[in-house]
Amino acid sequence: MSFKINDAVILKEGIPEEGLKAGAVGVVVAEFSEPNEAYEIEFLDDDGDLLAQLALLPEQLSKFE
Incomplete structure (x- = not known):
């Protein structure tokens, strides 16, 4: 699954x-x-404070709906 800038995503695993x-x-x-x-x-x-900013692979994410 591909995502675009400003897409909301959900982390699949902690x-x-x-x-x-x-x-x-x-x-x-x-x-x-x-x-x-x-x-x-x-x-x-x-x-609204930054918790983390990191690069993740698409399999670690799902689309927030």
């Missing part, structure tokens, strides 16, 4: 070292095609 749990909602802020398809995702807390 990333404890980043403080993220499965089901965390983030926003695509960049797209990469090399060396692999990947997306830079920004995760914010309820106050």
Whole structure:
């Protein structure tokens, strides 16, 4: 599945070292095609403060609907 900038996405599996749990909602802020398809995702807390920003593979994400 491919995503576009500003798409809301859901993290399929937690990333404890980043403080993220499965089901965390983030926003695509960049797209990469090399060396692999990947997306830079920004995760914010309820106050709008940045929790984490990291590159993830499409299989780690699903579309938020």
